[in-house]
Amino acid sequence: xxxxxxxxxxxxxxxxxxxxxxxxxxxxxxxxxxxxxxxxxxxxxxxxxxxxxxxxxxxxxxxxxxxxxxxxxxxxxxxxxxxxxxxxxxxxxxxxxxxxxxxxxxxxxxxxxxxxxxxxxxxxxxxxxxxxxxxxxxxxxxxxxxxxxxxxxxxxxxxxxxxxxxxxxxxxxxxxxxxxxxxxxxxxxxxxxxxxxxxxxxxxxxxxxxxxxxxxxxxxxxxxxxxxxxxxxxxxxxxxxxxxxxxxxxxxxxxxxxxxxxxxxxxxxxxxxxxxxxxxxxxxxxxxxxxxxxxxxx
Amino acid sequence: xxxxxxxxxxxxxxxxxxxxxxxxxxxxxxxxxxxxxxxxxxxxxxxxxxxxxxxxxxxxxxxxxxxxxxxxxxxxxxxxxxxxxxxxxxxxxxxxxxxxxxxxxxxxxxxxxxxxxxxxxxxxxxxxxxxxxxxxxxxxxxxxxxxxxxxxxxxxxxxxxxxxxxxxxxxxxxxxxxxxxxxxxxxxxxxxxxxxxxxxxxxxxxxxxxxxxxxxxxxxxxxxxxxxxxxxxxxxxxxxxxxxxxxxxxxxxxxxxxxxxxxxxxxxxxxxxxxxxxxxxxxxxxxxxxxxxxxxxxxxxxxxxxxxxxxxxxxxxxxxxxx
Numbered sequence: 001x002x003x004x005x006x007x008x009x010x011x012x013x014x015x016x017x018x019x020x021x022x023x024x025x026x027x028x029x030x031x032x033x034x035x036x037x038x039x040x041x042x043x044x045x046x047x048x049x050x051x052x053x054x055x056x057x058x059x060x061x062x063x064x065x066x067x068x069x070x071x072x073x074x075x076x077x078x079x080x081x082x083x084x085x086x087x088x089x090x091x092x093x094x095x096x097x098x099x100x101x102x103x104x105x106x107x108x109x110x111x112x113x114x115x116x117x118x119x120x121x122x123x124x125x126x127x128x129x130x131x132x133x134x135x136x137x138x139x140x141x142x143x144x145x146x147x148x149x150x151x152x153x154x155x156x157x158x159x160x161x162x163x164x165x166x167x168x169x170x171x172x173x174x175x176x177x178x179x180x181x182x183x184x185x186x187x188x189x190x191x192x193x194x195x196x197x198x199x200x201x202x203x204x205x206x207x208x209x210x211x212x213x214x215x216x217x218x219x220x221x222x223x224x225x226x227x228x229x230x231x232x233x234x235x236x237x238x239x240x241x242x243x244x245x246x247x248x249x250x251x252x253x254x255x256x257x258x259x260x261x262x263x264x265x266x267x268x269x270x271x272x273x274x275x276x277x278x279x280x281x282x283x284x285x286x287x288x289x290x291x292x293x294x295x296x297x298x
Numbered sequence: 299x300x301x302x303x304x305x306x307x308x309x310x311x312x313x314x315x316x317x318x319x320x321x322x323x324x325x326x327x328x329x330x331x332x333x334x335x336x337x338x339x340x341x342x343x344x345x346x347x348x349x350x351x352x353x354x355x356x357x358x359x360x361x362x363x364x365x366x367x368x369x370x371x372x373x374x375x376x377x378x379x380x381x382x383x384x385x386x387x388x389x390x391x392x393x394x395x396x397x398x399x400x401x402x403x404x405x406x407x408x409x410x411x412x413x414x415x416x417x418x419x420x421x422x423x424x425x426x427x428x429x430x431x432x433x434x435x436x437x438x439x440x441x442x443x444x445x446x447x448x449x450x451x452x453x454x455x456x457x458x459x460x461x462x463x464x465x466x467x468x469x470x471x472x473x474x475x476x477x478x479x480x481x482x483x484x485x486x487x488x489x490x491x492x493x494x495x496x497x498x499x500x501x502x503x504x505x506x507x508x509x510x511x512x513x514x515x516x517x518x519x520x521x522x523x524x525x526x527x528x529x530x531x532x533x534x535x536x537x538x539x540x541x542x543x544x545x546x547x548x549x550x551x552x553x554x555x556x557x558x559x560x561x562x563x564x565x566x567x568x569x570x571x572x573x574x575x576x577x578x579x580x581x582x583x584x585x586x587x588x589x590x591x592x593x594x595x596x597x598x599x600x601x602x603x604x605x606x607x608x609x610x611x612x613x614x615x616x617x618x619x620x621x
Contacts, residue, residue, distance in 0.1 A: 033438075136316030139597045141559035144577070148593060151581040152327050228444055232563050235446060236578055255450045255567070260467060263454050270447035278442030 034286020040279025048095040057085040059092040060243040068262045078264040080253065086264060090272050092245040097276060100157065100230045100240075104164035105222035111165070112172025113215050117207045119173065120180035121189075121199070130173070137170035146229055150238045160239045164226045172218050179211045213291040220287055224280030231273045247273045299612060306605050317597045318590075322366055325586045331358055332382040332584045356382050356587075369590055383585040391576065391588060392595065398474045399565070399572035402488055402495070403557050409496025410503055411550065417500075418507020418546070422515060423534060433504065440501025445560055449494035449567035456490070472569050491568045495560050499553050506549040510542035517541070544614050548607055555603040558596055 028035040047054065063083035071078040077086035119130040137145070145167040153159035183189065184207070192206045233239030234248030242249060247269040254265025333352035353359045357368065372378040378388040421433035453469060460468035470487050477484040514520065515538055523537045524530075562574035569575075573592065580588040 132312060132316065135313045136320055139313050139317050139601050140593070141556060141596060141600055143559040143562055144593060144596050147562070147578070147581055148321065148324055148589075151584070151589070152324050231444060232446065235563065236566060238581070251447060251450065255453075259450065259454055260457050263458075266447075266450050266454070270444070270450065273444055273447060274439075274442045277444070278438070281441055282438070 031286040031289070033282045034289070037279045037282025037284075037286060040275055041283055044094050044098060044276055044279065047091045048098045051088075051091040051095055054091055055085065055088040057088040059084065059089045059245045068258070070262070071264055077268045078262070080250070080265055081258060081262075086250070086268050089245040089250060090247070090268055093247045093250065093269065093272060094276070096157070096240060096244060096246045097227045097230060097273075100161055100164070101223045101226040101276075101280075104161045104168065104226040104230075105219055107161070108165040108168025108226075109172045109215060109219040109222055112169045112218070113176050113208060113211065114203065115169065116173040116176030117180045117203050117211060118199075120177045120184055121203055121207060123184075127177075131177075134170040134173055137167065138174065140167065142167045142225070143229065143232060146233060147236075147238065150233060155238050155241050157240055157244070160230055160233055163233065164229050168222050168226075172215070172222075175214050175218060176211050179214050180207055183207055183210050217284060217288045217291060220280055220284035224277045224284065227273065227276050227280070299609075302612075303605075303609060306608070310601055310605070313601060314594075314597065318370055318594060319366075321590050321593045322369060323362075325590060326362060326365075332356065332586065333358065335584050358586075369587075372591075378591050379587050381580070381585055381588045383580065383583045383588065388588055388591050392573065392592070395572050395576050397476070398488075398570060399561055399574065401477065401484075402491055402561060402564075402570070402572065403554070405488055405492035406495040406499055406557060406560075407550065407554060409492050410499035410553070413496065413500035414503035414507055414550075415546070418504045419511055419534065419539065421504070421508045422511030425512060433508070437501045437504040437508075440497050440504075443498065444563075445495050445498045446563040446567045448497060449491060449564055452490050452494055453568070470568060472571075474571060487570075491564045491570060494567070495557065495564050498560070499557065502553055503546060503550055507542065507546050510545045511538060514538045514542040544611070547614060548611060551603060551607040551610060555600045558599060 051059075061084070063079075066075070066079045066083035066085075068081055069075050069079045069083075075085050075087065077090065079085055080089070115130060119127045140148075146163040149163035149166050150159060153162060189202065189206060192202045197206075230239055230246070231248030231251070234246045235252045237252060240246040240249055242253075250269035251266055251273075254262070254269070258265050331353070333349050333356070350359070357365065360368075368379065380387050381391050384391065417433045417436070421430045424430050457467040457469065460466065470490050471483065472487075474487065475483045517538075520533060520538055523533045528537075558574075561572065562577060564570075565572045565574035566578060573595075577589070577592050577596075579585075580592060
């Protein structure tokens with residue numbers, strides 16, 4: 001129960017005294033790696049949003065006289081076999097990666113959240129059936145599942161999003177369910193039921209907000225995973241299609257034919273993927289430390 | 299324990315049936331089939347009749363029910379049918395590539411263990427020194443770097459180095475030779491993809507080794523071992539490491555299951571004719587017969603590995619009892 005003393009938390013007073021900048025600084029000191037990850041994420045979001053203002057070149061228009069130029073003052077990362085500026089395509093690629101990553105992660109985690117909470121809330125036969133279906137989906141390695149889905153739907157941005165979302169749903173549902181099982185036993189859920197609220201309202205308004213910690217942690221990891229998966233699918237030629245700028249696709253073109261003659265084609269997009277996955281992973285680690293100290297051991 | 303294993307094995311049956319249904323119907327949802335891909339590949343205009351004949355030959359015009367029985371029934375009769383693309387028996391297609399993928403998986407695991415154990419131990423023993431920071435940076439980097447890009451960079455590095463030293467670029471050979479016939483040629487081909495996948499794999503294992511060692515090094519029995527005057531090496535190896543290994547073994551086994559997925563891309567990068575490449579090709583060709591059996595093989599390995607992990611856990615730590 002909240003006693004008056006507990007209500008006036010000294011930490012809260014500190015927060016009132018300290019301006020935002022100082023608080024951010026102390027957080028950064030406590031979580032240096034997480035801050036680095038957050039910085040990468042912010043830079044990436046910035047690059048994705050303002051890509052068209054950051055570079056004078058167009059990511060899709062060919063310019064054959066500049067074909068395969070090595071990195072120089074004019075083209076910081078060189079140009080590809082169609083004379084397109086690599087830096088420009090890496091910046092616009094951030095847009096593709098972030099869009100696919102965020103949408104797929106958000107969809108997968110949210111559907112998983114609802115499914116997991118509903119499974120815990122209803123229990124019984126519904127829970128049993130949902131969990132056996134989850135078992136089946138979890139028996140597929142992530143990439144195999146994504147490839148199978150993309151084989152069915154065909155390539156393209158929307159289909160890649162679906163292919164990445166599908167394997168995320170059961171993962172999130174499993175984790176969320178285990179947290180939601182304990183929440184179901186807390187009296188306020190009984191209270192909500194006694195007040196005659198609908199199942200949907202109890203699941204969405206009363207239970208879901210209380211499993212936000214595992215949900216947010218999963219969400220962050222999913223974004224990094226989704227960016228990696230998108231790169232893999234595009235690299236295999238089953239993801240985003242040319243001329244859309246996507247890092248995996250750039251690697252495919254660069255590594256197959258021009259690895260020896262023009263290595264910059266495959267170096268820079270790979271660095272971008274590495275940095276992005278890295279950023280979201282570090283950010284996720286820090287988030288986990290802050291939100292759920294019990295999980296810290298892994 | 300015995301009861302637990304039997305129960306887990308029985309629970310696998312519905313999972314596998316579900317997986318078979320899922321794969322089967324997922325593949326049949328797609329518009330187009332192997333006949334359209336095959337006839338389009340000849341460059342000639344394919345008439346509807348040609349496509350119909352082709353479908354009839356491959357049994358694609360049978361009802362879904364009949365097709366499913368043919369697919370799932372194969373596991374009981376031992377006849378898995380033929381690839382719709384090459385016409386070779388599925389078992390044969392898988393057999394000729396299985397050795398390569400298996401060897402690559404084992405070598406990647408070895409690379410991971412060889413990197414992860416010493417680094418994890420040193421990092422824990424020298425906690426918060428520059429060695430520790432270096433190891434942690436190395437392992438965190440391994441999680442971010444996609445293994446297929448690392449593979450491309452390894453090939454590039456080999457090309458540049460051989461170009462500089464020998465005057466001619468060298469790339470790992472493409473054709474597989476058995477390690478028993480030509481061990482050097484075999485190693486020259488497979489050590490590079492094993493490094494590329496093994497590094498990523500080691501990153502997780504290094505972090506696990508470090509945190510497990512840190513925990514164990516604070517235990518009373520380690521202090522006792524030191525107090526009775528044992529040399530540090532014995533304390534670390536005999537007293538600490540043995541007790542820290544449990545979570546490490548678990549994480550290595552869990553990652554082994556994920557390795558299969560990783561091989562799909564690595565084999566593509568190094569142009570290795572393994573199961574991963576076969577899978578990507580069969581998906582591209584819409585070769586249902588091959589794809590569905592390959593997926594089932596992967597699922598089976600995945601599910602079995604998870605079971606072995608759980609059994610290993612109880613076996614290594616007698617305190618754990620499943621009921």
